[in-house]
Amino acid sequence: MSSYASLIVNLDLGPDAASRVALAARLAERFGARLIGSASRSIIPALPLEAGFAAQTLIEQWREIAAEELQEIEAGLIKLAGPAAGTALRTGMDEPTPFLVEQAHAADLLIIGRQGRSDHRDWRFAVDPGSILLEAGRPVLVVPPATDRLSAQRIVIAWKDTREARRAVWDALPFLKAAEEVFVFTAGESPETSGARGLQDYLRQHGVNARILPDATIREACIADELVERARQEGADLLVSGAYGHSRTREWILGGVTRDLLDHASICCLMSH
Structure with missing residues (x-):
């Protein structure tokens, strides 16, 4: 592989998202690559069958909340990565891990945050790094918390x-x-x-x-x-x-x-x- 033409960074609203996006944006600039943000949030909770109409109402409320959170993520991507030509966002209302695996076809490199036992996890958008590594068919750059630069010299x-x-x-x-x-x-x-x-x-x-x-x-x-x-x-x-x-x-x-x-x-x- 001579260079990376397209990078996907997984996004969330956790405390380390900003540093991860900053790192990804710098890499995109270094390689002249397109930067794609990816975020998905599941909105289907476990509800009893007898919930009926109330369940549908709750689902609609959660859908509205998820849409607002995804808009917040989009604003953060634009603020941190800038509205540079080629920067894009892909969002979904589905389980985050399979969503990112599905998006992987569009990238040469996936960038995700480390999610160890002692790390903060934004459960709303969190992906499983092991599953991403073994299912996506793409190389994965795992970034530790509070890391906004990678010199790789x-x-x-x-x-x-x-x-x-x-x-x-x-x-x-x-x-x-x-x-x-x-x-x-x-x-x-x-x-x-x-x-x-x-x-x-x-x-x-x-x-x-x-x-x-x-x-x-x-x-x-x-x-x-x-x-x-x-x-x-x-x-x-x-x-x-x-x-x-x-x-x-x-x-x-x-x-x-x-x-x-x-x-x-x-x-x-x-x-x-």
């Missing part, structure tokens, strides 16, 4: 010779090609057995001179924390990683490292499945 690739990691590297090429320094980190494997040397050569063909970080022996339980710590040691504010998971009885089961990065990674993570 120094990037760490969490490398494992898998389909997911290879996809993530390809999807991150616009960032990698513009970076000042790129580092490849393999947890518990040598550069020779992990395919890191081959990755280094591949990136060189794209004009990216990557450096392989010294191998480190780390416990399986803390790989995500080690990845983020190594990125910080190298002054990186972007981590590129494959996203791992599988479907079981119609529910997505995330891999441990993917789950931990989504829960509490303190830097931006570009992830692909």
